[in-house]
Amino acid sequence: MALTSHDSLLPHRAVSAALFAFLATIVVGFWHVAPLQADAELEQLTIVTASGAKPLSFNIEVARSPRQKAIGLMYRRNLAAGRGMLFPYEKEQEVSMWMKNTYIPLDMLFIKANGQIHRIEAMTEPFSERVIKSQGPVLAVLEIAGGQAQRLGIAPGDKVRHRFFSAGR
Numbered sequence: 029m030a031l032t033s034h035d036s037l038l039p040h041r042a043v044s045a046a047l048f049a050f051l052a053t054i055v056v057g058f059w060h061v062a063p064l065q066a067d068a069e070l071e072q073l074t075i076v077t078a079s080g081a082k083p084l085s086f087n088i089e090v091a092r093s094p095r096q097k098a099i100g101l102m103y104r105r106n107l108a109a110g111r112g113m114l115f116p117y118e119k120e121q122e123v124s125m126w127m128k129n130t131y132i133p134l135d136m137l138f139i140k141a142n143g144q145i146h147r148i149e150a151m152t153e154p155f156s157e158r159v160i161k162s163q164g165p166v167l168a169v170l171e172i173a174g175g176q177a178q179r180l181g182i183a184p185g186d187k188v189r190h191r192f193f194s195a196g197r
Contacts (some may be wrong), residue, residue, distance in 0.1 A: 133174025143193035
């Protein structure tokens with residue numbers, strides 16, 4: 029069969045269609061991230077510092093599903109003081125986090141089953157793919173705005189109060 033000028037356009041059209049489909053997938057994927065930010069249900073979390081200062085209150089989102097945990101605070105351009113995201117797990121375990129696609133520095137508070145802060149990774153680097161480990165078994169991670177832990181006097185050993193850290197665990 030002879031190749032006509034019309035037939036020579038087919039590969040270009042196929043490439044254009046594939047590129048369009050790829051870009052549409054990215055846009056749709058990003059579109060599904062935005063409602064998690066705007067429509068997130070906030071819960072109250074309190075941190076009681078060992079210093080005996082007034083308890084600190086946070087309004088947090090809870091990343092319950094694997095998808096919510098995978099997205100976390102990615103793509104956010106800011107995180108207000110007193111806000112955060114809790115990543116709870118089924119049992120105490122070594123937990124690893126990273127900052128891929130995260131625009132803002134965060135403080136990561138690694139929390140044991142009894143609510144005690146095990147360790148803090150302060151001022152994590154935006155967009156970094158460096159793996160940040162809990163360095164011991166924890167039940168949850170709380171992410172707050174970078175630098176907030178130091179400004180508020182939050183330290184390892186402080187207690188986190190939230191219904192997730194109930195006495196029945």
